[in-house]
Amino acid sequence: MDIIRVEGGHAIEGRVCVSGAKNSALKLMAATLLAPGKTTLENVPNISDVHVMGKVLKRMGAVIEVVDEHTLIIDTSAVDSWEAPYELVAKMRASTAVMGPLLGRFGCAKIAMPGGCNLGARKIDMHILGLEALGVEFDTDHGYIHATAPQGLEGTSVTLEFASVGATENLIMASVKARGTTVIDNAAREPEIVDLANMLNEMGARITGAGTPVVTIEGVDELHPVTHRVVGDRIEAGTFIVAAALMAGPAGVEVVGFNPHHLGMVIKKFETMGIQIERIDNGVRVFRCEQFAPVDIQTLPFPGFPTDMQAQVMVLSALAQGNSIITENIFENRFMFASELVRMGAEIRVEGHHAMIHGVDGFSGAQVTSPDLRGGAALVIAGLIADGYTEVSAIHHIYRGYERFVEKLSNLGASIECVALPDPIDD
Numbered sequence: 001m002d003i004i005r006v007e008g009g010h011a012i013e014g015r016v017c018v019s020g021a022k023n024s025a026l027k028l029m030a031a032t033l034l035a036p037g038k039t040t041l042e043n044v045p046n047i048s049d050v051h052v053m054g055k056v057l058k059r060m061g062a063v064i065e066v067v068d069e070h071t072l073i074i075d076t077s078a079v080d081s082w083e084a085p086y087e088l089v090a091k092m093r094a095s096t097a098v099m100g101p102l103l104g105r106f107g108c109a110k111i112a113m114p115g116g117c118n119l120g121a122r123k124i125d126m127h128i129l130g131l132e133a134l135g136v137e138f139d140t141d142h143g144y145i146h147a148t149a150p151q152g153l154e155g156t157s158v159t160l161e162f163a164s165v166g167a168t169e170n171l172i173m174a175s176v177k178a179r180g181t182t183v184i185d186n187a188a189r190e191p192e193i194v195d196l197a198n199m200l201n202e203m204g205a206r207i208t209g210a211g212t213p214v215v216t217i218e219g220v221d222e223l224h225p226v227t228h229r230v231v232g233d234r235i236e237a238g239t240f241i242v243a244a245a246l247m248a249g250p251a252g253v254e255v256v257g258f259n260p261h262h263l264g265m266v267i268k269k270f271e272t273m274g275i276q277i278e279r280i281d282n283g284v285r286v287f288r289c290e291q292f293a294p295v296d297i298q299t300l301p302f303p304g305f306p307t308d309m310q311a312q313v314m315v316l317s318a319l320a321q322g323n324s325i326i327t328e329n330i331f332e333n334r335f336m337f338a339s340e341l342v343r344m345g346a347e348i349r350v351e352g353h354h355a356m357i358h359g360v361d362g363f364s365g366a367q368v369t370s371p372d373l374r375g376g377a378a379l380v381i382a383g384l385i386a387d388g389y390t391e392v393s394a395i396h397h398i399y400r401g402y403e404r405f406v407e408k409l410s411n412l413g414a415s416i417e418c419v420a421l422p423d424p425i426d427d
């Protein structure tokens, strides 16, 4: 059982390079199923979710060559199974992203039903409704969804009830080889969707409008393998920006390897809180903020404020001069982090999907538990400014999405280490 131990109060300085985006890499890996042959993905983050997606693809018969830490060659020529098994889907919900490409290439897929997770119910009804419109028939038994398209997929118009990232991606991947034209209305606009559409277009797909609410896909017969570089992780970048705003030394911290436009709303809100953020080549330089102004933030689909930055901004607002309010609109259960931050001295009251935060003068280091990926990272960041030691457990959540998190913070000068604790049974 490993924990991350941080001693608060050490300034951070220098440059940190973010990895490729988890939320893009996973979908790009799934999309390789559509192009038999060897696709090379560069800038792939070395995180546990990517390892799980690798296992999903290998179970289907894909061959994956690890060229170096961030480069994978995925050969999907010999794929002969169309199943995403429960033990892998249970580890990572994004495994459901293989449904669209499997349907696109083979006309069938068997996917373990993902069920809820600690963020909420996380249904996939919109994926299913959209795919049904394209001609897919669904059946469920023994915890699995069986999807088949006996007549092949037929392009159509689909209007999503909500701009779901996963549904948009599955529908794009299912329809690239469908007969005719598919139009997805109220599509999600996240940069990772644009990255996916870019790679599919390089493979020979005909997708227009990715990054806007209307995506049009003209079906093609074949896709071919390509070499593609995963877009930089805007959420990892946002997490380091928060760390820098709290603890940067006089020269600030450079956060590079991502496109600041992908963090437009986050940077705007951070600037209204008083954080000084300079645009530099391939990233930003962030200076320490001595007094945070309170904020009113609501999470929304892109280009709104991302839910994946909600815990991190809560750390800043918990130290602001006054009262802040954060409204979570995407996931019904994403405030578990708040009660952990309260253990460090924060004053937060949660009512439904609103969190009311009364700024305090400082945090005091404590033993806390990562409730999820972003909450875990945010607790580590809070530990950087806390008085004394903070010990964060359940850090497997953090390693789902942050590559070398401890090492990157340590390289910036943080006093942080990963400590292996004895198994409780040995105590």
Ligand SMILES: CC(=O)N[C@H]1[C@@H](OP(=O)(O)OP(=O)(O)OC[C@H]2O[C@@H](n3ccc(=O)[nH]c3=O)[C@H](O)[C@@H]2O)O[C@H](CO)[C@@H](O)[C@@H]1O
Residues within 6 Å of the ligand: 022, 023, 024, 026, 094, 120, 121, 122, 123, 124, 125, 126, 127, 128, 162, 163, 164, 165, 166, 167, 188, 301, 306, 307, 308, 330, 331, 332
């Ligand atoms: C691997 C990945 O890319 N994960 C991201 C993706 O998750 P994911 O693709 O799961 O997020 P969605 O945008 O689909 O979900 C948003 C909301 O819609 C609901 N919903 C979604 C689909 C559906 O068929 N029915 C339904 O009710 C979900 O329960 C959730 O409450 O986008 C989220 C929102 O930006 C991010 O927080 C996640 O980091």
Ligand SMILES: C=C(OP(=O)(O)O)C(=O)O
Residues within 6 Å of the ligand: 022, 093, 094, 119, 308, 373, 374, 401
């Ligand atoms: C919620 C997240 O991811 P996932 O959809 O993979 O659970 C996240 O990246 O913060």
